[in-house]
Amino acid sequence: MNQVYTSIELGTDSVKIVVMEKVRDKFHVLASVHSPSEGISKGQVVDIKKCVSSVRVALKRVNDMLGIKIIKVIAVVPPEGCKFDIAVGSIDVIDKITGDDINRVVKDALVGKIDEDSELVTAVPISFTVDEEENIVDPKGMRGSMLETKLVIATLPKEPLYRILEVLKLSGLEAVDLAFTSTGDYYTVSNKKLKKEVGAIINIGEEVTNVSIFNKGIQIKNSVIPIGSHNVDRDITYIFKIKEEDSRNLKETFAVSMQAYADSNDIVSIPIGDEKKEISQSGISKVVEARLEEILNLAKKEIKNLTNREIRYIIITGGLSELAGFQYLVESVFGIQARVCNISRLGLRHNRYSSVYGAVKYIDDKMSLRGKDVSMISESDVQMLMSPDDKTINNDNIISKVFGHFFDN
DSSP states (O other), rough: EEEEEEEEEEEEEEEEEEEEEETTTTEEEEEEEEEEESSETTTEEEEEHHHHHHHHHHHHHHHHTTTOOOOOOEEOOOOEEEEEEEEEEEEEESOOOOOHHHHHHHHHHHHHTTTTTTEEEEEEEEEEEOOOOOOOOSOOBBBBBBBEEEEEEEEHHEHHHHHHHHHHTTTTOEEEEEEEEEHHHHHHHHOTTGSEEEEEEOOOOOSSEEEEEETTEEEEEEEESSSOHHHHHHHHHHHHTHHHHHHHHHHHHHHOOGGGEEEGEEEEEEETTTTTEEEEHHHHHHHHHHHHHHHHHHHHHHHHHHOSSSSOEEEEGGGGGGGGTTTHHHHHHHHHTEEEOOOOTTOOOOGGGGGHHHHHHHHHHHHHHOOOOOSOOOOOOOHHEEEETTTOOOOOOOOOSSOOOOOOO
C-alpha cells in the first residue's frame, strides 16, 4: 500500500498542512496549504472557536485539491514548556528481534516516566543493546535473548497540548501522532553529517523564536525567545507611520535583510489618506536589519545558555528567513558555520513549511524503526488519488475518535 502522510501545524500567523506520499523511499508532495489563522497566540490556542474555523478553511482547501477527505493527521506542536529526560528499558526476546520487540522495549522504558500533568510527545532511542552487543542503531533481524534501549523522552504539559488536540477533533481530524515543530525543522535539514554532530536549529516564528539543541539527531534542549517576525512589522509601522498590513507586505516584497545590499534609489509610495509616503529600500532595510540582528543575537546568546558543547552547525528557518540577503546577515552574526534552511522540494519551496514537512519524515523514520508501513488514508482513497477523474468517495460516515490520540511510542 502506498504510504501517505498528512501533517498540520496551528501557527500564530497561519495554519500549515502538508500531504505527502512516500514512493521508493522518496517523498512527493500531494498538497500543501498555508491559510491565515485566528485564535492562536505565540503558538498556543487562545480561542478554540476561531481556531477551529481557521483549520476548517485550510482543510477544505486541501480536500478540494485532493478530491478526498483527510481524517488522520500528525499534529505538529510547539515545544514551549517541554521537558527532556532519559529512560531505560529492557525485555526478553525470543530469537530474532522484530519491530514489535522494539515497540515493547520502548514502552517498557516509559513505565513510570510520565507524570500525571504531562503528555508524551516523543520517545527517541539513543541506542539499543542486544545481549552484550551495544550501541546498535536498529536491532531488527538480530538474534538474542535480551533487548535493551536508552531513550530521550520529551513531554509537554497536558493543558496547552489538549487544547490543540481539541481544535483538531472539532475540525473533524484525528491526531494519530505528535511531533515538535523543532523536530520537524531538524528532519527537514538532516543528513548523515548532521546526525553525527551537535548543532542548533533556530525557527523565527510570527511572535516567538524557538532555539533547539540537537545531539546526533536527538533534541536535548529547547528555549523560546518572545520576539519574532511580527516585531519587524511593528517596527516598520512605528518608524514610517503606515498600516501594519502595508508594513508586512513591504517586509516580504520590498525590504532586504541588510541595508548594505539595498538600493537607495529604489522607492515605493504608500497611500496614507489623501497623501502618499515614499519609502526607500535602503530606509526600510535599515529598520528590518536592526530587528533581525537583535533576534539572531538573542538566539546566539540562548545557544550558549543551553549548552557548553561545541556547536558544529546552526540552521535558521521560519518564514522570515526567506527575506532577500538573509544568509549574509546570518553569517555576520554566527559565522560561516551557520546557514539558512533551503527547502527545494517541489510543491513546498518555502521555509514556512519546514516543521510540517520534516514532521512527516520523522514519523516515517519512527515507523520504519518499528517495522511498520503506515498510511493516513485508506486504500480506496489512495486509488482515488491515482484516478482523480473518478467520483469522490463520501467519507462523512467515518467517525474520528473522540479526543483519543494514540501514541504508538
